[in-house]
Amino acid sequence: MHIPLIVVAVIVTALIFDFTCGFHEASDAVATSVATGALKPRIAVTVGAVGNLVGAFLSIKIALTISNGIVDDTRITPTVVFAGLFGAIMWNLITWVIGMPSSSTHALYGGLIGATFVAVGGNAVHFGKVTSSFLIPAVAAPLIAGIAALVGTLISYRMVRKANQRVTTRVYRSGQVVSASMMAMAHGTNDGQKTMGVITLALVTGGLLPHNAHPPVWVIVSAGVGIGLGTFFGGWRIIRTVGKRLTDIMSPQGFVAEASSAAVVLASAHLGLALSTTHVCGGAVIGSGLGRRDAEVRWGVAGRILLTWVLTPPAAAAVSGVAVVVASDGGTAGTVGVAAVGVVVAVAIYLLSRRNPVHARNVNDAPSVRPAATPEAASA
Amino acid sequence: MHIAWNAIGSVAAASLGTIVVVAVLIGLAALGMSRYARGRTQGNGGTLSAVGAGIAFLGCVAIAVFGLYLTVVR
Numbered sequence: 160m161h162i163p164l165i166v167v168a169v170i171v172t173a174l175i176f177d178f179t180c181g182f183h184e185a186s187d188a189v190a191t192s193v194a195t196g197a198l199k200p201r202i203a204v205t206v207g208a209v210g211n212l213v214g215a216f217l218s219i220k221i222a223l224t225i226s227n228g229i230v231d232d233t234r235i236t237p238t239v240v241f242a243g244l245f246g247a248i249m250w251n252l253i254t255w256v257i258g259m260p261s262s263s264t265h266a267l268y269g270g271l272i273g274a275t276f277v278a279v280g281g282n283a284v285h286f287g288k289v290t291s292s293f294l295i296p297a298v299a300a301p302l303i304a305g306i307a308a309l310v311g312t313l314i315s316y317r318m319v320r321k322a323n324q325r326v327t328t329r330v331y332r333s334g335q336v337v338s339a340s341m342m343a344m345a346h347g348t349n350d351g352q353k354t355m356g357v358i359t360l361a362l363v364t365g366g367l368l369p370h371n372a373h374p375p376v377w378v379i380v381s382a383g384v385g386i387g388l389g390t391f392f393g394g395w396r397i398i399r400t401v402g403k404r405l406t407d408i409m410s411p412q413g414f415v416a417e418a419s420s421a422a423v424v425l426a427s428a429h430l431g432l433a434l435s436t437t438h439v440c441g442g443a444v445i446g447s448g449l450g451r452r453d454a455e456v457r458w459g460v461a462g463r464i465l466l467t468w469v470l471t472p473p474a475a476a477a478v479s480g481v482a483v484v485v486a487s488d489g490g491t492a493g494t495v496g497v498a499a500v501g502v503v504v505a506v507a508i509y510l511l512s513r514r515n516p517v518h519a520r521n522v523n524d525a526p527s528v529r530p531a532a533t534p535e536a537a538s539a
Numbered sequence: 540m541h542i543a544w545n546a547i548g549s550v551a552a553a554s555l556g557t558i559v560v561v562a563v564l565i566g567l568a569a570l571g572m573s574r575y576a577r578g579r580t581q582g583n584g585g586t587l588s589a590v591g592a593g594i595a596f597l598g599c600v601a602i603a604v605f606g607l608y609l610t611v612v613r
Contacts, residue, residue, distance in 0.1 A: 217610050291542045303551045311558040318566030322573035330569040330592070334599060341603045348610060418561050422554040425606045430546040 162367065165237040168494060169361035172244040174385045177354035179251040180263040181211055181389020184350060186397040187260075187420070187440040188343035188390065191413035191447075193522060194402030197335035200393070200519035206336070207343040208391035214347020215355075215383030217428075228292060229268060230275045231283040232363050233370060238486050239274045240361045241494065245501055246270035246479030250471060252508045258396035258517075259467040262435035266475040267353055268293050273476025274483040292433055297468075300434040301442025304423045308443040311415035312450025319411065331410035338417035345424035346436050347386060353433070354382040395517040401440065403523060405464070406448030406456045416440070416447040438468065561602055567595040 188210060189203035198206060230239075247266035254261040268289070275283050319327045355374040358381075362368040368375075374382075402408060408416070420436070420443045427434040441464055448456040486494045571592025578585020 217607065287541070295542055296547065299547050299551075303547075303554055306551075307554045307558040310555065311562040314559065314562040315566055318563070319569045319573075322570050323576055326573045326576045327569040330572050330596070331565065334565050334568075334596070337600055337603055341606070344607065414565060415558065415562060419554065419558045421603070422557040422561075422606065423550060425610050426550040426553040426557075427546075429609050430543075430549060432543065432546055432550065434550075 163237065163365055164491065165241065165494060166361055166365035166367065168498070169237045169241045169244065169365075170358055172241055172248070172498075173354050173357045173361065174381060176244045176248050176251070176263075176267065176357070177351070177382055177385030178389040179248055179255075180350050180354065181208070181386035182392050182394045183251045183255050183263055183389070183397060184260075184346060184437055185390045185393050186401040187436045188346050188417075189339055189393075190398045190402035190440070191408050191416050191444065192335045192339040193398055194408045195332065195335065195410045195413040196523075197332040197410060197413060198339060200395075200398075200522050203339065204391055204393040204519075206340055207346075207393075208387040210340050210343020211347035211351065211390045212383045212387035214344035214349075215351030215386060216379060217344065217348040228288050229285055230271055231279075231285065232360055234279050234283045235275050235364055236278070236487075237361050237365045238494065239278045239483055240271070240357060240364060242274035242278070242479045242483035242486055242497070243267065243271035244357065245482045245497055246273060246475040246477070248501065249478050249504060250475040252505055254467055254471075255394055255396060256508045256512050258400045260397045260401055260437050260441060260464060261467045261471045262297075262437040263350060264353055264433060264435040264437075265293075265297065265468070265471045267357065269472030269475035270479040271357075272472070274479040276476070277480040278483045278487055296427070296432050296434050297438060300423065300427075300438040301445075303442070304419050304439040305442035305446035305449075307419040307422065308412075308416050308446030309450045311419055312412050312447045315411040315415055316451060328410045331414045334414040335410065335417060338414050338421060341421040342417045342424070342440075343390070345421045345428070346390075347383065348428050349424050349434065349436050351379075351382045351386045352428075354385060355379055358382070393519065395519065395522045396512075399517055399522050400460065400464075401444055404457060404460050405441075405444055406454055408444065408447065409451065409454075412447035412451055412454070415450070416443040419443045419446065441468075557602060557606070561599055564595045564598045564602075568592040568599070571595060 188207040192198040193203050247270040250266040358378045359374045420440045423439045448454045482497045571588045574588035575585040
């Protein structure tokens with residue numbers, strides 16, 4: 160079987176995107192466990208990585224939504240998919256270096272839509288599908304998770320208000336090991352499928368798979384490994400933002416935030432709704448912050464996160480739009496040029512990050528929203 | 540354009556229902572372990588509380604496993 164070079168380039172780029180997705184969204188699975196001390200940072204990302212890997216094998220329903228859904232896969236080329244991935248990766252790297260938890264899902268959707276719009280035209284984008292499967296869930300996801308976490312936190316603190324705080328903390332920390340594992344699997348099944356969907360889309364557009372094909376096994380395996388590896392390396396900057404800068408998280412809140420997020424993501428995966436785990440987790444952390452009486456949500460940070468969420472699709476679309484012009488007009492040289500620019504930008508962002516390194520040893524060294532002498536007891 | 544309001548509503552209802560049950564179960568586990576710890580300190584045993592806490596905690600784990608089962612078998 161002859162596999163065109165551009166399809167190989169798309170597959171490699173998709174796996175790089177998958178890695179950045181795991182790296183960027185490790186916070187979804189482990190930020191609250193790291194913040195409360197339920198898991199040591201290195202153990203947390205290992206649990207997250209294994210959970211992501213396992214989760215990727217659980218379902219392919221969302222993969223089908225992407226490969227058959229938001230753009231007309233009979234009219235786009237692998238170059239369009241390549242450019243879409245390029246924009247998503249660039250946005251993931253930029254938001255990582257500034258420590259903002261943006262959605263890799265929305266970056267991917269934005270990139271694919273932008274590249275398709277520029278290369279083929281607006282009529283190749285299924286705007287109805289974009290609205291129903293993307294925009295509406297984007298608004299609904301953080302609200303649902305936030306309300307669930309708020310209610311769960313209120314119930315938790317109400318129930319344990321007269322209990323022994325030391326014992327309570329230990330029980331909730333044990334619960335966090337389960338909830339973090341669940342959330343990691345939920346993330347793997349939700350986000351691993353997006354890479355599967357994109358690689359399948361590339362294989363369909365390259366004529367290697369029939370229209371409406373399911374992802375082959377090797378695609379599922381490689382997507383699981385890619386997102387698991389990315390999670391293992393840990394996007395510590397974003398873990399710090401979600402776990403320490405947004406609100407002060409105690410063990411009961413951390414447990415409830417993770418459990419709410421896992422419930423929302425798994426329920427949506429069950430129904431084939433491609434929700435953003437980042438939005439779900441962000442909403443859940445804010446909800447858990449609002450649910451504890453003495454907790455305070457840092458709304459300035461929340462506002463910056465919300466702005467990042469809003470900017471994600473158009474920013475990725477714009478970068479992908481430029482990339483698809485260069486890659487299409489320049490042929491193989493254009494595609495190589497785009498890839499070279501990507502490497503240069505990635506190296507520059509890495510060097511920039513070294514000025515203020517955040518890693519497993521200093522991830523929790525961030526000022527609390529409100530200093531508390533006995534934080535676990537403060538809410539009882 | 541079809542917006543899957545039913546699916547979104549189902550996700551909301553399932554998530555809220557699940558988190559209420561999970562929060563109650565883990566709360567019961569914390570209360571049970573707290574009573575067990577107090578019982579041990581006072582020499583009353585409190586084994587029943589510890590068993591109840593264990594059952595409540597296992598209930599949480601069972602819900603997690605059921606969630607994964609639903610995702611896999613649909």
